Amino acid sequence: MSRSIVRQSKFRHVFGQAVKADQCYDDIRVSKVTWDSSFCAVNPKFLAVIVESSGGGAFLVLPVHKTGRVDKNYPLVVGHSGPVLDIDWCPHDDNILASCSEDCTAMVWQIPDHTLTRPLSDPVVVLEGHSKRVGIVSWHPTARNILLTAGSDNLIIIWNVGTGEPLLSMDDHPDLIYSISWNRNGSLFCTTCKDRRLRVCDPRKREVVATNFEEPIALLELDTSNGVLLPYYDADANMVYLCGKGDSSIRYFEVTDEPPYVHYLSTFSSKEPQRGMGFMPKRGVDVTKCEIARLFKLHDKKCEPITMTVPRKSDLFQDDLYPDTAGPEPAMEPEEWLDGRDEDPILVSMREGYIPPKSRELKVVKKNVLDSRPTTRRSMSALDTNSLPPQLLERLLEEIQNLKATVLSQEKRICDLENKLSQYTNGTD
Incomplete structure (x- = not known):
């Protein structure tokens, strides 16, 4: 009799769950532009969403904690003269965001920590170099101030946003570029x-280094809508989340080094189709709840966070779920990267974000006398003396006697001083 072998994995039972209604972001006019970007970008401090606006392009930036209904007059980030097509938060500064537009430019913005009181219209830098609309912005994962843009002119430009100057460009693509993704060290x-080819590019050599791939290591048929699939890869957990734009589900998989390499885990489904999706960096998830990912699903008029959680009973920090992850510190300067240096992200511990729940706080078996704050003139008879150990009761009584003796001696001294003062006053009259 054969027995099926169940694959062992700590992520096999990951489940997705939408947050409560009061933790969503409501009354957001999500952009209706027909472009295949995610329309949403998020980091541990801010949520940014490309929105409908009259007279140009705009996007909304909210503090992540500012959930609920968004006021219709809430200030937007404006500045582009055409619709905004893509946005991306800088991995090395949670207040810096890049945007690109049909107006053929990309812009870099510094978002203040305080809530905006008026529209933000002054970018830190405007990047001009494309002859047609710019549809993709993507920050370098490890080098400071390096930003990639791609436009409908089939041109890729890599910029140093610190100086506002282009560092290099590539024009190897014969047709429209749909998406771009850096590897881990950039x-x-x-x-x-659009020509249905996947290309691997070395930007510093300005050349395509690989195009004709052999058979894929895994092939999965997905029953999905005609919309584009937005993939998000979690390098810490080796998991891939596939979100179909116009679809109503999020499929997630685990990637391993052994055949069959890609393992389907589960699907999170809801009734409403998604207009776009944001993916929180790992350092922004809640480690106290064993949350390993958080996605931000765009509806027509709201944004709904969806948490991905590993069910665990223990309330201790789960080391195996949270290896050190990419932190906000850049690993090198733009000149170093341009000269050929490669560095992996500088990692930070997730343990620092762990706050023990109250149930794990210090428990004192015996009553702590110092926590008892007696009311004024509370007598010894009001204390529950039966609950005190005999030695402690004896010591307390002794201390009370000593205090009484001290008070009596001080009262005698006060009386003596008052008498002397009276004699002195009478003698000088």
């Missing part, structure tokens, strides 16, 4: 193109 990036 030495290469891959692109998808």
Whole structure:
């Protein structure tokens, strides 16, 4: 009799769950532009959403904690003269965001920590170099101030936003570029193109280093809508989340080094289709709840966070779920990267974000006398003397006697001083 072998994995039972209604972001006019970007970008401090606006392009930036209904007059980030097509938060500064638009420019913005009181219209820098609309912005994962843009002119430009100057460009693509993704250390990036080819590019050599891939290591047929699939890869957990734009589900998989390499885990489904999706960096998840990912699903008029959680009973920090993750510190300067240096992200511990729940706080078996705050003139008879150990009761009584003796001696001294003062006053009259 054969017995099926169940694959062992700590992520096999990950489940998705939408947050409560009061933790959503309501009354957001999500952009209706027909472009295949995610329309949403999020980091541990802010949520940014491309929105409808008259007279140009705009996006909304909210503090992550500011959930609920968004006032219709809430100030937007404006500045583009055409619709905004893509946005991306800088991985090395949670207040810096890049945007690009149909107006053929990309812009870099510094978002203040305080809530905006008026529209933000002054970018830190405007990047002009494309001849057609700019549809993609993507920050370098490890080098400071390096930003990639791609436009409908089939041109890729890599900028140093610190100086506002282009560092290099590539025009190897014969058709419209759909998406771009850096590898972990930023030495290469891959692109998808309208000609249905996947290309791996070395930007510093200004060349495509790989195009004709052999058979894929895994092939999965997905029953999904005609919309584009937005993939999000979690390098810490080796998991991939696939979100179909116009679809109403999020499928997630685990990637391993052994065949069959890609393992389907589960699907989170809801009634409403998604207009876009944001993916929180790992350092922004709640480790006290064993949350390993948080996605921000865009509806027509709201944004709904969805948490991905590993069910665990223990309330201790789960080391195996949270290896050190990419932190906000850049690993190198733009000149170093341009000269050929490669560095992996500088990692930080997730343990620092762990706050023990109250149930794990210090428990005192015996009553702590110092926590008892007696009311004024509370007598010894009001204390529950039966609950005190005999030695402690004896010591307390002794201290009370000593205090009484001290009070009596001080009262005698006060009387003596008052008498002397009276004699002195009478003698000088």
